[in-house]
Amino acid sequence: HPDQPTGDIVDMALKLNKAFAVAPCCVFPKIFDQRTLPCGTPVRSYEQFIEWIMSKNLLIRKKDLGFGGRSVVMYYDPSWRKDNSNA
Numbered sequence: 001h002p003d004q005p006t007g008d009i010v011d012m013a014l015k016l017n018k019a020f021a022v023a024p025c026c027v028f029p030k031i032f033d034q035r036t037l038p039c040g041t042p043v044r045s046y047e048q049f050i051e052w053i054m055s056k057n058l059l060i061r062k063k064d065l066g067f068g069g070r071s072v073v074m075y076y077d078p079s080w081r082k083d084n085s086n087a
Contacts, residue, residue, distance in 0.1 A: 002022055002024070003025070003026055003028075004026075004028055004031065006022055006024045006049075006053070007032070007035070009022055010022060010053055010060075010076075011056070013076065014056060014076070017078045018078065019075070019076060019077045020075065020076055021073055021075040021076075022053070022073065022075075023065075023070070023072065023073045023074075024046075024049055024053065024070070024072070024074070025046075025070045027043065027044065027045065027048075027049045029042070029043065029044045035049075035052055036052075037051055037052055037055065038055050046070060050062065050072055050074070053074050054074065057076060059076055059080045059081065060074055060075070060076045061075055061076070062074045062075075063075070
């Protein structure tokens with residue numbers, strides 16, 4: 001549950017080709033008003049936040065952990081690049 005640095009964690013892990021797992025909770029749309037989906041829609045909701053993170057790399061995966069509340073984890077492993085060169 002990284003709060004504000006969620007996007008930075010994902011960006012840095014991808015840049016450094018490191019594995020990561022994040023379970024985002026808060027969107028902070030007033031702090032991060034520059035976040036937009038690929039279609040140009042501003043990121044304001046939790047669902048949009050998940051979509052925004054997923055759009056950073058085709059190999060990012062997500063899983064609902066199945067407990068109440070915001071229980072989606074998104075994760076990435078650089079070894080998956082060997083199996084998919086489209087990322």
